[in-house]
Amino acid sequence: MPDPDSEMSKRGRLDWAISEVPDEELxxxxxxxLEKCAPSPAVRMSLEDIIWADDCCPDISKRCRREVARVLDTVDLYTDVKGFDALLDSLWDLGSDPWADVFGRQPSGLLADIEQHVHRNPDD
Known part of the structure; x- marks a missing residue:
């Protein structure tokens, strides 16, 4: 592998190094x-899409998903709401608006829906 230009910025050297990696090693x-770092859920999901792009996985039908959801609906999944929300946020990009409280806006996104329909109105 040739050396990068000594005049390059750190960002330039990083871009250069990534461009030198063969596609099959990405x-x-x-x-x-992902093993060494804890990126945001959005970055983690993008990287997982790359990693799993060639993997075969079974399709899960809507019926099966509904049946699992129905069973889980009767199970007390959490005792600590903040811990439950933190778990969900670590697994998915919930699209929360960190500025909603600051600017007096109504919270929006999946996290707001979870708060509304799971925590405040579970019978919805």
Whole structure:
């Protein structure tokens, strides 16, 4: 691998190094990055899409998803609301608006829907 230009910025050297990686090694590098770092859910999901792009996985029918949801509906999934929300936020990009409280806006996104329909009105 040739050396990068000594005049390059750190960002330039990083871009150069990534461009030098063969495509077939990108998924492995993304996996190692996820093992060592804790990126935001949006970044993590983008990298997982790259890693899992070639994997075969079974399709899960809507009926099966509904049946699982129905069973889970009768199970007390959490005792600590903040912990439950933190778990969900670590697994998915819930699209919360961190500025809603500051500017007096109504919260929006999936997290607001969870708060509304799971925590405040579970019988919706």
């Amino acid at each position: 998924a492995d590098i993304a996996g190692r990055f």
